[in-house]
Amino acid sequence: MIVTLTSFALPAPITREQARDIFLATAPTYRGVPGLLRKHYLLSEDGRTAGGVYFWTSRAAAEALYTDAWRAFVRGKYGTPPSVTYFDSPVVVDNVAQETLAGG
Template sequence: MLFTQVRFNLDTPISLVEATAIFESTAPKYKGHPGLLLKHYFRSEDGKTVGGLYFWESREAAEATYAGPWREMVEKKYGAEPQIEFFESPVHVDNRTPGA
């Protein structure tokens, strides 16, 4: 499995309440998104970093998203350029599902 970590380093920290409102406003855009399996949003405890972990079917699906109008939308939303890193995840543990 492939995942990406997308981070935004903010000039001004945001609260958990502010971050949650932003995340909730963008989450519907990812429902049914081609090639996206799962997304988790995150905020650092100091509120200076926010972002998401995206789990993809393929690198091509991720790159197609990041090359399109997505970049303009997120830069406008967070006021910062995204830092995108790609990772392979060959093994996972999911304690929510018996036997996984």
């Protein structure tokens, strides 16, 4: 599994409630994206940084999302360019499903 961390500095701090409204408005964009298993939206405690943690089936699936068009969308929505960091996740502990998964 691939995990990506995206982040971007906001031009002005936002509240949790503002972030929730913004994130709910963009959430449908990510429904049904091939290879995307889950996305967690993030907001720093001071409201100055936002982003997301994405869980992917493969790096190719992740790279298919993070195009120039996606970067332009984020920049247009939040006023700042995003950074994207890729991580390999060889082991996952899932306490909801009560299992540990190991990738090949």
